[in-house]
Amino acid sequence: MKLDRPELAQRLAAEYVAGTLRGPARRRFDAMLPSQPVLRQAVQEWQDRLLPLTAALGEVAPPARVWRRIEARLTETGRTTVAPAIAGDSGGWWRNLAFWRGLAGASSLATLVLALLLANPTPQAPVVVVLASTAADGSAAAPAGFVASFSADGRAVATRPLVPVNLAAGRALELWAVPAAGAPRSLGLISADGATVVKRRRLLDDTAALAVSLEPAGGSPSGAPTGPILYVGKLTL
Amino acid sequence: MPTPLAEWTERSRDLSQLLARAGLGDRAAFARLYERTCAHLFAVVLRINRDRAEAEDVLQEVYVNVWRAARGFDAAQSQPLTWLTHIARNRAIDSLRRRQAEPPRHVAGAADDDEDQDVYDKLPSDTPGPLALLDRVADARSLAACMALLSGPQRQSVALAFFDGLSHGEVAGQMGHPLGTVKSWIRRALQALKGCLDLAAQRDRAVEAGRPGGGTDR
Numbered sequence: 001m002k003l004d005r006p007e008l009a010q011r012l013a014a015e016y017v018a019g020t021l022r023g024p025a026r027r028r029f030d031a032m033l034p035s036q037p038v039l040r041q042a043v044q045e046w047q048d049r050l051l052p053l054t055a056a057l058g059e060v061a062p063p064a065r066v067w068r069r070i071e072a073r074l075t076e077t078g079r080t081t082v083a084p085a086i087a088g089d090s091g092g093w094w095r096n097l098a099f100w101r102g103l104a105g106a107s108s109l110a111t112l113v114l115a116l117l118l119a120n121p122t123p124q125a126p127v128v129v130v131l132a133s134t135a136a137d138g139s140a141a142a143p144a145g146f147v148a149s150f151s152a153d154g155r156a157v158a159t160r161p162l163v164p165v166n167l168a169a170g171r172a173l174e175l176w177a178v179p180a181a182g183a184p185r186s187l188g189l190i191s192a193d194g195a196t197v198v199k200r201r202r203l204l205d206d207t208a209a210l211a212v213s214l215e216p217a218g219g220s221p222s223g224a225p226t227g228p229i230l231y232v233g234k235l236t237l
Numbered sequence: 238m239p240t241p242l243a244e245w246t247e248r249s250r251d252l253s254q255l256l257a258r259a260g261l262g263d264r265a266a267f268a269r270l271y272e273r274t275c276a277h278l279f280a281v282v283l284r285i286n287r288d289r290a291e292a293e294d295v296l297q298e299v300y301v302n303v304w305r306a307a308r309g310f311d312a313a314q315s316q317p318l319t320w321l322t323h324i325a326r327n328r329a330i331d332s333l334r335r336r337q338a339e340p341p342r343h344v345a346g347a348a349d350d351d352e353d354q355d356v357y358d359k360l361p362s363d364t365p366g367p368l369a370l371l372d373r374v375a376d377a378r379s380l381a382a383c384m385a386l387l388s389g390p391q392r393q394s395v396a397l398a399f400f401d402g403l404s405h406g407e408v409a410g411q412m413g414h415p416l417g418t419v420k421s422w423i424r425r426a427l428q429a430l431k432g433c434l435d436l437a438a439q440r441d442r443a444v445e446a447g448r449p450g451g452g453t454d455r
Contacts, residue, residue: 020405047315066296209262214311225260
């Protein structure tokens with residue numbers, strides 16, 4: 001299918017969203033979407049046009065058993081996390097991109113979470129958290145990941161991208177401290193191509209993970225992450 | 238009175254945060270997201286797949302899918318309610334695949350027409366027809382103007398396809414017209430809808446921008 005013709009992209013996107021694109025054609029279209037920005041844009045526009053019309057359908061409350069089944073499924077599927085504690089020297093091996101790429105490649109997990117405890121077996125060992133890309137194929141807008149290293153007193157964290165992240169104009173990266181329960185706390189905007197040091201007195205308090213989200217320039221307007229979560233890394237202290 | 242599009246945007250705003258938190262693994266936020274959206278999504282699914290047990294299964298799949306995909310949701314790119322509705326429609330249409338695999342109905346004669354009727358026999362009598370739904374979209378002024386350019390069958394064909402999830406072939410069977418005719422009706426109707434809805438959205442944005450404090454959110 002040649003989709004560089006805008007009118008064809010428009011027509012297929014309309015039929016896809018309206019629901020008349022069916023069977024193998026629909027599945028092919030679904031498979032093509034991630035790699036075709038023009039098509040994605042057309043689909044997005046058609047969704048914005050047509051889907052609000054479904055409000056006319058009114059509401060039908062599903063029986064309570066549906067939620068119970070969903071809840072059971074969440075427990076069983078949970079997001080896959082890998083959190084090996086690797087002791088190593090304090091050298092720069094963890095900055096080695098090939099290592100992480102290889103690791104990410106070896107794992108088809110959508111989320112690869114690694115927490116590393118570096119060599120010092122003292123109670124206040126500096127902690128390095130790798131925030132891995134949440135993109136399943138690693139080829140998406142946000143490749144590689146971030147490294148966040150905490151100071152020994154746990155009151156400062158320095159972030160650095162493994163490779164510079166290309167941001168579209170008007171977008172920024174925001175760092176979040178994610179508690180085990182409750183709302184994430186913003187740790188501010190971080191640099192997409194260099195180191196950022198964030199100092200907070202209560203940096204580690206009940207922080208279970210760090211996450212980086214894509215936000216409008218200036219950061220999330222709401223105080224909660226609004227963009228996709230691009231990177232995430234779990235803390236294992 | 239807000240247009241349906243404006244109302245949709247309004248509802249979506251609160252949902253963004255719940256979705257973002259669900260993306261970070263917050264179960265409580267996800268539970269609230271479910272509470273606030275399940276009745277809409279169930280209506281969407283049930284309209285397309287009228288088998289209640291199957292519709293419940295579809296709804297379950299939808300939310301498990303949402304939980305897994307929430308992290309990738311981008312509030313700057315799409316509205317939560319739109320995103321959720323799309324996932325629900327996709328799954329619901331997918332659940333009809335078996336029906337899709339049956340021979341197309343429009344090629345056969347009267348027996349098939351009876352079969353098509355069955356689809357509608359399953360509808361509770363108080364369920365509005367697809368055309369009634371189109372009328373219900375309260376932003377009717379601009380919609381009505383564009384739709385007036387279309388014939389009744391053209392309007393009906395797009396409403397059947399969109400709301401009820403009927404394929405081209407099924408719409409053709411349902412309406413007793415050739416497949417090619419129905420395809421071009423739907424194409425024209427979608428084009429007309431595009432014109433009206435884009436105009437309505439522009440108006441909403443203008444209203445939004447004119448409101449004090451409005452227009453800063455997006």
